[in-house]
Amino acid sequence: MKKISKFLPSLALVGALSLVPVTTSSLAAADTANYQELEKFMSVYERVKANYVDQVDDHTLIKGAIDGMLAALDPHSSYVEASDFQQLKTTTDGNYGGLGLSVTAEDGVIKVIAPTEDTPAWRAGIKAGDYITHINGELLYGLSLDEAVDKMRGAPGTPIKLTIVRSGRDKPFDVNLVRERIELRPVKWEVKDGIGYLNINTFSGNVGDQVKSGLLSIDKATGGKPLGYIVDLRSNPGGLLDQAVDVADDFLDSGEIVSQRGRDKSDIERYYARPGDMAHGLPVIVLTDAGTASASEIVAGALQDHRRALIMGETSFGKGSVQTVVITGPQSALRLTTARYYTPSGRSVQAGGIEPDIVVPQLSDPDYKDRPAIREADLRRHLLAQSKVEDKLLEKDDTTDPRFAMTSAELEKAGVKDFQLDYAIKTLKRLAGPLSVASAASPKKLR
Secondary structure (H helix, E strand, O other): OOOHHHHHHHHHHHHHHHHHOOOHHHHHHHHHHHHHHHHHHHHHHHHHHHHHHOOOOHHHHHHHHHHHHHHHOOOOOEEHHHHHHHHHHHHHHHHEEEEEEEEEEEEEEEEEEEOOOOOHHHHOOOOOOOOEEEEEEEEEOOOOOOHHHHHOOOOOOOOOEEEEOOOOOOOOEEEEOOOEEEOOEEEEEEEEEEEEEEEEOEEEEOOHHHHHHHHHHHHHHHOOOOOOEEEEEEEEEEHHHHHHHHHOOOOOOOOEEEEEOOOOOOOOEEEOOOOOOOOOOOOEEEOOOOOOOHHHHHHHHHHHHOOOEEEEEOOOOOOOEEEEEEEEEEOOOEEEEEEEEEEOOEEOOOOOOOOOOOEOOOOOOOOOOOOOOOOOOOOOOOOOOOOOOOOOOOOOOOOOOOHHHOOOHHHHOOOOHHHHHHHHHHHHHHHHHHHHHOOOOOOOOOO
């Protein structure tokens, strides 16, 4: 009810306009301009209703008008009904039938932002930056994003064929998949060479508790003596703000985690860490890439600003806006961008992203040089950051770097399947070498 109540005063004001006399010329001018715009809308609505070649019901026309209004704002505001409403709920809950893809639309074409790990799309080798042009041979050009997503989702066990265009490939190619019930395992943990590894795939409803459980399990598995931690946020499209705050809090003792700021200067909400670092002050590396977005950028930005972790990998997606979901009916909801968020130092990552402290390309991906990264700044009508942000869409460096000279084939022969993770493990072992006696029982902080 708290979120819904924010919208009630403006609705009540509209209804009361006819009862309150206009007392100033400025108010009268504003009202006149508003009514002129509404008259334009009603004129078009009535003309379409009366003269369109096929009879169209009111619901279709009003729904289309709402969709167009929100599409004119930014890529993340939308209005959903019926099946789309159920998809919104199940995606937030981390359970739906489909392929496991985060996608966006641009110029009538569907672009892949990132596949989710352990899903049909991920196992089939679909990659960030791929274009999906056809589904089961049907051209997608001109469909809305919601319509294309609806075609990709379906009953678990049903087959689907995607036609993919990938930079660096001469011809399009088909990928055959089988839809599955996407029951995301948002957090997975293991111990690699004495290092606690946390892979966070999304920020759905219970991620904070699962991260805490993973950290405790790593302590138990290492006898309370991990060398440090790697938090893998690659291809994590984000999720719930409170879960991002909870996860960042696990690695911080105090200080601000994130602030969200609305339209008015006074509309600022800040979130702070509570005492207690579950990582015991041990070194932390956070892995990011172009698919690291939204809530995962909140975590990366907070740990970077507090000098609590090294950010390694590639510049993140750059989605620095907050969406509020308002239930407007039994089967409908408005998802509206209501604020921008800022890191503890006051940085807006909107359209710029989190830049890594150590840039590490994914050399084990043979297509990484030719495949463009898709980020927030590539989306039509993306919000502008309210601070100067240097926007580097691609990390390109023509200078030969001896650290990154191996090819994907050479890495595969050497048994390295994930170069970024391998590089992070080796870096953390060097960082933790002199402090290997640090443990959960006797924490020692880096100085």
